[in-house]
Amino acid sequence: MIPPHQYHNSITSVRWHGMGKRIFIVSLLALFCIACLARWGYRSRISQPRFVAEGAAHFRYTRMVSEGRPIPALDRDAQHPEGLMVFRETTPGMEYLFGYLHRIFPRTDLAAFVRFFSAFFFSLAVFPIALIASRLWGSRRAGLLSAALFAVALPLVARSSGFDFIRENVTFPLIVCHIHFLVAACEERSARDSVLSTLFLFAAMATWQGTQFYLIPLLSLLLARRIALEIGKGERLAAGLAALSVIAAGAVLPFLREGRFLLSLPAGLAYAWLVCDSAG
Structure with a gap:
């Protein structure tokens, strides 16, 4: 039979462990929201954003998928005169992902959707980063600190705010x-x-x-x-x-x-x- 004081301590330990886990999850969700907001805030400060160079080419293929048109196997508009063998020389998986998802929200402007979802998807890395750091350091606080740095680090925010569709x-x-x-x-x-x-x-x-x-x-x-x-x-x-x-x-x-x-x-x-x- 467990003595009363030991029984109380064991119950308290379990409760604190459960509370720690809940706080960890809630904190991660908050950091994910902060990551998304940081990228939205950075994006909103740029007037008349445009897709250029590589991002513009990716956006073009995404529009094709969104509109139900096939991506050409040989794209002469992308590379002249011999044409670009799209599936042999590039990896259009991202374009299919964004294009098919946009079909669910057809009334949304495609450019705005791409910018939002690109930042949203990148910010999802907050969760595995926190879990990896927690496991390596044996501390959930270390996991949250790593996730916080990822969420608000300016180079990462600038790179993943939706301007570079890469x-x-x-x-x-x-x-x-x-x-x-x-x-x-x-x-x-x-x-x-x-x-x-x-x-x-x-x-x-x-x-x-x-x-x-x-x-x-x-x-x-x-x-x-x-x-x-x-x-x-x-x-x-x-x-x-x-x-x-x-x-x-x-x-x-x-x-x-x-x-x-x-x-x-x-x-x-x-x-x-x-x-x-x-x-x-």
């Missing part, structure tokens, strides 16, 4: 979500987290070619750990699925096939991890 602003939250679920899968041996990590990695590769630069340090680290350490089942599953996802993306996505991704350094690291794992 693919990395969509891919960044996907990469951060991938990292969060990868770390969670390695620590908790969760098959669900491993699968989610894999899906986010594939989505990141499908939306931005620059994801390949992230793959090199990621796969190098996973390979080094597989060779030097006795990794757990959770990490083995998560890393194995990540390697398979990289190879699958290289085989399925047209722009990666065109660039012979399966012969690249990231693909080689994925092959090496699978070979090391199969060799025991």
